[in-house]
Amino acid sequence: MSAQSPGSREPQLANYDRDFLLKLYAQILLIRRFEEQVKFLFLEGTMPGTIHQCHGQEATAVGVCTALNKDDFITSTFRGHGHALAKGLTPREMLDELFGAATGCCKGKGGSMHMGNMEKGMIPGIAIVAGGIPLAAGMALAFKMRKTSQVVACFFGDGAVAEGAFHEGLNMAAIWNLPVLFVCENNLYGASTRIDKVMKNIKISDRAAGYGFRGETVDGNDLLAVYEAARRAVGECRAGHGPVLLELLTYRRTGHSRRDACHYQSRDERDAWFSNDPIERFVQTLLTRSDIAQIDLDRVEAQVDHEVSDAVQQARRAPQPATNDLLRDVYA
Amino acid sequence: MKRQGIAESLRDAIAEEMERDSTVFCIGEDIAVPGGWGGAFTVTLGLEDRFPDRMINTPIAELGFFGVAIGAALMGMRPIVDVQYGDFLFLASDQIVNNAAKMRYMSGGDCKVPLVVRVPVGATGRGSQHAQNMERYFIGVPGLKAVAVSNAYDAKGILKSAVRDDNPVMIFEHKLLYGSKGARAESGAVDATSDIPEEEFTVPLDKAVIRREGSDVTILSWLLMAHFSMFAAKTLAGDSIHAEVIDVRSLSPIDYETIGPSVQKTGHVVIVEEGPKTGGVSAEIAAGLLERFGEYLQAPILRVASPDVPVPFSPVLENAYRPDSRRIAEAVRGLLS
Structure with a gap:
C-alpha cells in the first residue's frame, strides 16, 4: 500500500439506487473481462501490436466517467481501454480496432493506444506521456468560450507529473478557470520506475495548490469514493470553479506493456494491493445491501461475459482495411 | 484599393x-x-x-x-x-x-x-x-x-x-x-x-506563382529569397539572361503543376533557400523535380543556400550566411556558362 492516505469521506451506500449500483458493477466488471480477453488474445498470438492494460485500475475509469454526461469529453493515454469502455465505447468497436479492422473505432488506424470516438466524448488516446493535458485545457477553453456547460476529464498517470506539459497545462487551466477535471491515476510506477525514485513529494494532489486550485487524494480502488469525488469536482467545474486535480491511488496488476513480468514490484507490495482489488471490494460493498444478492451479481457477470465473448467472436471475423485505405484521412 | x-x-x-x-x-x-x-x-x-x-x-x-x-x-x-x-x-x-x-x-x-x-x-x-x-x-x-x-x-x-x-x-x-x-x-x-483590393479575396494554399517570366533558367525561391531572386533576375536581364522566377509559396505540398512546365521550358533550375543547405526544402524540391522532369534538365539542379552553420550574430557574418541577389546571379551565370 502507498504511504499516502486518501481523504476520508465515506460514501453513504444507502443513498444509492439499486439499479445504479448494478450498472456500476457491470461496467467495472466489463473492463476487467475485456482486459482479460485482450490479454488472452494477445498471448494466443491472434492480436497484433502491443498492449498497455489496466487490470486493477478499473474503478478510476468507471468512477470518473459515471460522473460525466454523454457530451462531456475525456482525454486518455496509452493505457486507455478502461476509460474508453467507461465513456461508452463498445467492446465491439474496440476489439475490432485492436484487430486492426476497418470496422474499428479508428478504422484500424489508431490501435490500442489511440482509441477514441468523438460522438461518445473521447478524443483519440494520446500515447505521448502528458500530451493530453494541454489538449484537455484547450477543449475546456472551447467549452468556456462557447459558454456550454461541458467539462473535460483528463486522465494521466503519475509518470506524467514530471513532464513539462503537466505544468503548462495545469497552469493555463488554472489562470483561465477552465472546466477540467485532471485525473491522476497514481499506480506508483511510471513504466518500471517507482514513484519515489522520481518524485520528492509523492502526494501528487499537493501540486494543485501550487497552481491555485483544489487537489484531493482519493482511494482509487474504492469505486464509490472515486465516483463521489469526481461528482463533486465535476460540479465545481460546471459552476465555473474549475479546474480540480484528483489523485486516485491505485495499482497496476499487470505489466506496463506486453511481456512485462513486473519483477520490479515487490512481493509484499503486490500481495497488499492484490488483496485491495477494486472489483472484489465493490462486490463486498454491494453484498452488504439487503436488496442485492449474489445471484444478482451472477446475472450481471453472465451478461458481461456474453457481451465480451460475442464481441471477440465478431472481431475475429471483422474485415481488414483495404490497402488503399492507407492514403485516406490524412487531410480533412 | x-x-x-x-x-x-x-x-x-x-x-x-x-x-x-x-x-x-x-x-x-x-x-x-x-x-x-x-x-x-x-x-x-x-x-x-x-x-x-x-x-x-x-x-x-x-x-x-x-x-x-x-x-x-x-x-x-x-x-x-x-x-x-x-x-x-x-x-x-x-x-x-x-x-x-x-x-x-x-x-x-x-x-x-x-x-x-x-x-x-x-x-x-x-x-x-x-x-x-x-x-x-x-x-x-x-x-x-x-x-x-x-x-x-x-x-x-x-x-x-x-x-x-x-x-x-x-x-x-x-x-x-x-x-x-x-x-x-x-x-x-x-x-x-x-x-x-477592398473586396474579399483568398489565395489558394497549394499554388506556386510565376513572378517573372523568362526562358533561360527557372529560379525557385520563397519568402525573402523570392525578392532577392527578383533582384537577381533584373541584373541578369542586363546580360540578356532571361530568368523565370517562381515563388514556390506552397512548401507542402509542392506545386509541381506550376513549376513543371517552367522546368520543361528552361531546362535549367536554381533553387534558392535561406537556411543550411543540408536537409533543406530545396533538397526536397530538387529530388521531386528530378523524379518528374529529369529528362528535361540540360544541367544539374543548383542550390543556393546558407552554409551548414548556425545563424551568426555579426552583421558581416550574417550577410555572408544569407544568400543574396549577387550570389543568386552568380549561380545562374555559372549554371548557364
Whole structure:
C-alpha cells in the first residue's frame, strides 16, 4: 500500500439506487473481462501490436466517467481501454480496432493506444506521456468560450507529473478557470520506475495548490469514493470553479506493456494491493445491501461475459482495411 | 484599393475572419496586452478592442498553448496561433507533429484540427536562436500544410484560406518582410507591400506563382529569397539572361503543376533557400523535380543556400550566411556558362 492516505469521506451506500449500483458493477466488471480477453488474445498470438492494460485500475475509469454526461469529453493515454469502455465505447468497436479492422473505432488506424470516438466524448488516446493535458485545457477553453456547460476529464498517470506539459497545462487551466477535471491515476510506477525514485513529494494532489486550485487524494480502488469525488469536482467545474486535480491511488496488476513480468514490484507490495482489488471490494460493498444478492451479481457477470465473448467472436471475423485505405484521412 | 505591408494585411485578414466566424480566435504570447505590442511583430495590434473575448494571451509556454489551441480546434474552434519567433516551435513540436498532424489519420477521419500557426522566420541580427528558417522541419510531416508568404496580398489571401481550411496550416512569414517602415521596421527590411483590393479575396494554399517570366533558367525561391531572386533576375536581364522566377509559396505540398512546365521550358533550375543547405526544402524540391522532369534538365539542379552553420550574430557574418541577389546571379551565370 502507498504511504499516502486518501481523504476520508465515506460514501453513504444507502443513498444509492439499486439499479445504479448494478450498472456500476457491470461496467467495472466489463473492463476487467475485456482486459482479460485482450490479454488472452494477445498471448494466443491472434492480436497484433502491443498492449498497455489496466487490470486493477478499473474503478478510476468507471468512477470518473459515471460522473460525466454523454457530451462531456475525456482525454486518455496509452493505457486507455478502461476509460474508453467507461465513456461508452463498445467492446465491439474496440476489439475490432485492436484487430486492426476497418470496422474499428479508428478504422484500424489508431490501435490500442489511440482509441477514441468523438460522438461518445473521447478524443483519440494520446500515447505521448502528458500530451493530453494541454489538449484537455484547450477543449475546456472551447467549452468556456462557447459558454456550454461541458467539462473535460483528463486522465494521466503519475509518470506524467514530471513532464513539462503537466505544468503548462495545469497552469493555463488554472489562470483561465477552465472546466477540467485532471485525473491522476497514481499506480506508483511510471513504466518500471517507482514513484519515489522520481518524485520528492509523492502526494501528487499537493501540486494543485501550487497552481491555485483544489487537489484531493482519493482511494482509487474504492469505486464509490472515486465516483463521489469526481461528482463533486465535476460540479465545481460546471459552476465555473474549475479546474480540480484528483489523485486516485491505485495499482497496476499487470505489466506496463506486453511481456512485462513486473519483477520490479515487490512481493509484499503486490500481495497488499492484490488483496485491495477494486472489483472484489465493490462486490463486498454491494453484498452488504439487503436488496442485492449474489445471484444478482451472477446475472450481471453472465451478461458481461456474453457481451465480451460475442464481441471477440465478431472481431475475429471483422474485415481488414483495404490497402488503399492507407492514403485516406490524412487531410480533412 | 490600398497599399499595405504584410503586418497590416495579416491584421485585416485576421479581423475579417474573426468578424465572419465566431469560432476563430487568436492565441499566443504578448497578444491583447493593453499598451503592448500585438505579438512580437505588431500583427494583432489593437484586435483586443474589437474582439475582447477572442484574443487569448498566454503564459510563456509554447508546448502548453499549442496543445491548448489543438484541443480547442478538436472541439470545433478555429485558433490562429502566434509563436513570436519560429525557433520556439521546437518547444511545441510534440503537440504539432504528434497531435495536430496525426489526429485526423489515427482517428480514422473521426476528428479534424482546423489550426493556423503563424511562424516568423529569418536571420535578422538576433543571433542563432531567433533566426532559423523553420519550414524545413515541417514540410515532411504528413497531415500538415505549409505555406510561405512573400507579399501583403498573398499574406492576406493565404491567411483567409488557412483559417477556412479544416487542417493544420503553418504560415511562414519573414521578419524582414513585415514592413520596411514604422515601429517594427528592421535593418535590411525589404518592401513587400501590395495593393490590397477592398473586396474579399483568398489565395489558394497549394499554388506556386510565376513572378517573372523568362526562358533561360527557372529560379525557385520563397519568402525573402523570392525578392532577392527578383533582384537577381533584373541584373541578369542586363546580360540578356532571361530568368523565370517562381515563388514556390506552397512548401507542402509542392506545386509541381506550376513549376513543371517552367522546368520543361528552361531546362535549367536554381533553387534558392535561406537556411543550411543540408536537409533543406530545396533538397526536397530538387529530388521531386528530378523524379518528374529529369529528362528535361540540360544541367544539374543548383542550390543556393546558407552554409551548414548556425545563424551568426555579426552583421558581416550574417550577410555572408544569407544568400543574396549577387550570389543568386552568380549561380545562374555559372549554371548557364
